[in-house]
Amino acid sequence: MTSVRSVSVVLIDDHPVVLAGIESWYAASVDPEVRVVAKGATLAAATNGPGAEADVVILDLQLGTGVSAYAELRHLVARQRQVIVYTMQDSAQAALTCLDIGAFTYLTKAEGEEHLLQATLAAAAGVPYTPPALAGALGSDTRRERPRLAAREIEVLLEWFQSESKAMVAESLGISVRTVNTYLDRVRIKYANVGRPATTKANLVAKAVQDGLISLEEL
Template sequence: MTAVLVDDHPVVVAGIRAWCGAAVPAVRLADAGPSVAVAWQEPGRSARVVIYDLLLGSFAPAYADLKRLVDDGRQVIVYTMRDDRDTALTCLDIGAFAYLTKAEGEEHLIAAIHAAAEDRPYTPPAMAGAFGTDTSSSRPRLSPRETDVLIHWFTCESKEMVADKLSLSVSTVNGYLDRVRIKYANAGRPAPTKATLVARAIQDGIVRIDDL
């Protein structure tokens, strides 16, 4: 398992490097640096998992860089001092694999890295808390990738077909669909079945009946 770390605090970099080396299975930290450039240049470019500090010498979250990484197909774990709900939800809407605060420590970060590398979902406490307190609307805010997976699933016979069309693994497809269900459940509109999800999507204008 290989990851790249984007963080501008030497103590944090040293700590995460030690955690990765002691993990079972071990995680090889390909590179680390204070700028997102480290994730685009070799050897960091080859690491699909990106551990990303959202605040790099600035008080403003670097959402644009996060989106570029997500759009490139990277599994981005946001690991930050920010613990507010709105920041977490924005990162998840952009398509971050997971959102952790630095207070959550070694156990959850390593578990998130393992899950990201293996294309299986993982929900750390900060991320679960953000979902659970998202009361802004009865219509969940789905990320572009979640919406894409959802629409393809409605028009395909199986999740295997969705995975093939979108160049994802089946476990990643399942992860996106699980997140969509969590968001609907937390909005007070549970959608435990495919038929219910279709109904919710039609109600929210995500798809039209003619598209199905």
């Protein structure tokens, strides 16, 4: 799955027993090692101290406020964090909303240790990961044919269309080539899930023009 030797994680959940359970799962990982460097019940765990530099953020969608943590997710995505939403809420609409905002993936807590660990390693490596509940949500998505892309996904996509290489995109946007690939993979997955696969750059250009994301003059 990944060539990294160590992955750092921050946990955001308002249930201490959940935090303890997830931390024990990660503690058992060896190759690669997964380390919980910060945890807490609020966004501060991922924005202050060692959590601010963690490779992956595990975010509960309900944090005791009675309101889904979409604002917290947007805050993290805007800062280019790799966020796994890990929640009791088995809702196709919630899963699709989180993906639209820019979450790396969406897991229900019923999916347990194996999927959370694999998703964490995938997030650290920038490799897409679709657990069963999310696959079901994507399969039942009856929204309009045009996929809903997050603002950052569109930005990376358009920059790539106008650049000669992914390295140039990375330099222009101040991100890594791995992150560029992650965003482009997400875009391809979203197009595939609405029945419009785009496996090449030319395919993506054509679909972006069709969907009004870019004009021929801009190319």
